[in-house]
Amino acid sequence: MEKRTILAFALSFVILLLWSFVFSPKQEQTSSEKKEPLDKMKPAISESHETSIPRPAISPKTVQGDKLVFSKIKEKEVIIETPLYRAVISNVGAILKSFQLKKYNLTTDPHSPFIELVHLDKNGEDFIDFNFDRQPNPKNDKIIYKVNNDSLHLGHESFPRDLTFSSSVSDGVSIKQTLRFFPDKYHIDVLITLTNNSENQVQGNLKAHLKNLPPQGKKSYYSFIGIALLLDDELETIEPKEMKEEKYYSGRIGWLAYEDDFFMTAIIPDDQSKASFKGRLLPSDIIGATYISPSILLERGEQITSHFILYLGPRDLGILKQLGKKLDLAINFGFFDIIARPLLYVLRYCNQYVNNYGLSIIILTILIKILFWPLTQKSYKSMKEMQKLQPLMAKIREKHKDNKERMNKEIMGLYKTYKVNPMGGCLPMVIQIPVFFALFRILGNSIELRHAPFMLWINDLSTPDRLFTLPFSIPYMTPPCGIPVLTLLMGASMFVQQKMTPTPGDPTQAKIMMFLPIIFTIMFINFPSGLVLYWLTNNILSIGQQYRIKKRKD
DSSP states (O other): OOOHHHHHHHHHHHHHHHHHHHHHOOOOOOOOOOOOOGGGGOOOOSSSSSOOOOOOOOSEEETTTTEEEEOOOOOOOOEEESSSSEEEETTBBBBEEEEEEEEEESSSTOOOOOOOOEEETOOOOOOOEEEEEEEEOOOOEEEEEEEEEEEOOOOTTOOOOOOOOEEETTTTTEEEEEEOOOOOOOEEEEEEEEEEEEESOEEEEEEEEEEOOOOOTOOOOOOEEEEEETTTTTTEOOGGGGSOOOOEEEEEEEEEEEEEEEEEEEEEOOSSSEEEEEEEGGGGGGGEEEEEEOOOEEEETTTTEEEEEEHHHHHHEEHHHHHOTTTTGGGGGGHHHHHHHHHHHHHHHHHHHHHHHHHHHHHHHHHHHHHHHHHHHHHHHHHHHHHHHHHHHHHHHHHTTOHHHHHHHHHHHHHTTOOOOOTTTTTHHHHHHHHHHHHHHHHHGGGGGTTTOOOOBBOOTOOOBBOOOSSSSOOOOOSOOOHHHHHHHHHHHHHHHHHHHHOSHHHHHHHHHHHHHHHHHHHHHOOOOOHHHHHHHHHHHHHHHHHHHHHHHH
């Protein structure tokens, strides 16, 4: 039984090491609320200066107002400035051309560019757009909208402001998009109004398209990049490689979103009735996702409205929870989500008082250590008792070395006589594994730790720690290559902790344990520094606990 336990323990670490080698994160590429009902929207007051940028329209055949125009139309770009973001919307198709988050920079340098959520300007694709797909479908030309404002500027004390795009198409169906912007919220309310001005009945579907280009070469094993949707109150996630063949879902779609490590863009329909979703991988590896409403029948002179919410911002659990619509389910920590979420809330709560996520991780580690203190005490006691039995077990092994069945029976009898549980030392460790993996997910994939400084050279707890930058590459170490001081300290603390732990009687087991600090150091070298800080703090607390137990017995 003991050898099987040792073998299982060793294989577990080998699997962890291989897993770390195969799925190690690649270097990040630089590519990238109190709600007011829409029916109470007040007319926006026209303000600001001319910000339009004249450009040729995409199609020579366009529609402006109620007139069909066959000449080139100049494009106008409307700029929206709020304390949270800067958005640029074109009057050609009412398309978002840019959306920059002012509170998030591309790097830890505060003067670096803002995070840009739109990555399609050079690919000829639209980021988010709404259209009414009729039956039969007329030629799909770009629509030139009339806009009620050339620009919007919202300060901290501003009221929500509206931007209205209005136009009509050749078959007599007028389309109006009213966007409401808030000064202190990342979401935008969208009201789509369809009016049938023709002499005929019109039938079709309202479609909301979401497209984006994932950062090329970016991959990590503790995060998700792709499309997510809430289908019948269940989270569905689709990775880009799964979208080579078209994906189709039908049911109650609560929302659909494009997610990367720390940010997301979501389309949230107000109508929760049965709808459809289509997703596929477009040329140039662009991800395309479409929400398709139930069939809409417009009688002559009839008008209908549909309400959507656009969310463009951080994957912040608090913000998404406040928005509602179950958008917080987009943040999923995998199998251990039920443990990870409470830990994240505790981490956020601690940070409210210390205002340093490094210190918050240390406080959280201390709280977890207190929680598992009785189990750890029992583990050390069991290992100590096992050490006392090693001489007797050695004699039994020598005496019955040619009779394995008799040897195992004698050893089990020894455990029974001295009331020792051979698994007593490992069981508390096994119980703590779910907590470790939960912390692994939140410390590697939480917006709270992105660019969060700790002290000295650690200025981003979501990335590996590197002191200095070396002019050469190191195998297995993700760039930038440098001295992983925190990781080396963690490995040294494991070595000290191991020296204080009762030595196993079995030589094979002792050799395996000797290699653990080296294995863990290699495995953690590319982990986020926040996770390494947790493990280092846990080791230091364990050393203190072992020292206390030893002194009390002495």
